[in-house]
Amino acid sequence: MCRAMAETDPTLTHHDLISWLCLEAGRMMEDISGELAMSLATGTVAVELRLDLLRQASADIVAYSAAADALHRRAGERDSLS
Numbered sequence: 001m002c003r004a005m006a007e008t009d010p011t012l013t014h015h016d017l018i019s020w021l022c023l024e025a026g027r028m029m030e031d032i033s034g035e036l037a038m039s040l041a042t043g044t045v046a047v048e049l050r051l052d053l054l055r056q057a058s059a060d061i062v063a064y065s066a067a068a069d070a071l072h073r074r075a076g077e078r079d080s081l082s
Contacts, residue, residue, distance in 0.1 A: 014075040021068040025061045032057040 036054060041047060 014071050018068045018071050021064045021071075025064040025068075028057055028061050028064070 032053060035050070040050060
């Protein structure tokens with residue numbers, strides 16, 4: 001998605017990418033929040049499925065956050081060198 005955005009919009013900035021990553025992380029949280037807010041099922045398989053869903057969403061959100069943080073940090077480093 002970002003590559004396609006960058007290829008079609010040469011004015012795409014680090015700020016734009018960071019904003020997009022944060023927006024997508026927020027969407028992931030929204031997508032999973034309803035599922036997580038529901039009562040936890042009592043069956044072992046159902047509990048494991050819910051925990052797997054939480055684990056995967058958490059990993060994805062952390063990955064997007066880390067990418068946004070890296071872009072922000074590296075842009076700051078580049079600005080301090082100029």
